[in-house]
Amino acid sequence: MLSKTRIDMIAARKTLGNSADDKKQKKYIDYTLRQHVKKQLDSMGDLLLVLKELPEDQLKKIISPKQAYEAMQVVEKLVELLEPASIETKDGKPRVVHKFSVMGKVFDLPDNAESIVKITFPAKPEEFDLSEYVVIHANIMCDILKAQSEKKVTIADFNKKILPQMAKRALDRGQIYQVEYEGSAAFEDRPEEEPK
Numbered sequence: 445m446l447s448k449t450r451i452d453m454i455a456a457r458k459t460l461g462n463s464a465d466d467k468k469q470k471k472y473i474d475y476t477l478r479q480h481v482k483k484q485l486d487s488m489g490d491l492l493l494v495l496k497e498l499p500e501d502q503l504k505k506i507i508s509p510k511q512a513y514e515a516m517q518v519v520e521k522l523v524e525l526l527e528p529a530s531i532e533t534k535d536g537k538p539r540v541v542h543k544f545s546v547m548g549k550v551f552d553l554p555d556n557a558e559s560i561v562k563i564t565f566p567a568k569p570e571e572f573d574l575s576e577y578v579v580i581h582a583n584i585m586c587d588i589l590k591a592q593s594e595k596k597v598t599i600a601d602f603n604k605k606i607l608p609q610m611a612k613r614a615l616d617r618g619q620i621y622q623v624e625y626e627g628s629a630a631f632e633d634r635p636e637e638e639p640k
Contacts, residue, residue, distance in 0.1 A: 450476065456469070460473075523578060526574060528578045530542070530575070542562065543560055546561050
């Protein structure tokens with residue numbers, strides 16, 4: 445969490461110009477903020493350890509969509525800053541590939557031609573790992589959304605567990621929930637009621 449001093453630093457940084465004093469002040473502010481960011485990022489492993497240890501019902505009481513959204517924005521910014529490379533394998537070896545759409549005369553093509561030019565070099569292990577994990581992470585997120593959108597349950601579990609949970613959720617939200625049967629026009633409105 446940012447202290448008031450650091451919040452004031454961010455505001456002050458935006459007003460600094462190019463004088464020698466302003467540059468010196470900006471350098472100090474940047475160093476202080478970088479250290480804050482480093483400290484927060486270095487503690488991510490600890491946070492993950494706690495998230496994995498505590499029971500889900502306890503965690504659900506303190507987390508919010510806003511926190512998840514902001515955490516995802518942090519991850520997006522980190523990935524953007526790290527610039528994960530596009531990796532392809534040639535002759536069994538991973539290589540970094542940078543593609544450019546080049547306008548103008550390239551090789552023997554006309555002056556107005558657009559060409560795709562690739563620049564490649566051997567991938568470092570950390571480049572390969574980051575690129576691979578970005579893909580894995582994207583797949584995990586898709587799997588989570590898919591799992592949440594359509595869960596397989598028996599009719600007994602649906603009636604004894606799921607419906608009462610949904611009734612409680614609707615009651616907590618002060619809303620009416622609706623049970624819809626896909627592939628059928630049948631649906632049933634359920635008013636707010638105490639779950640049994």
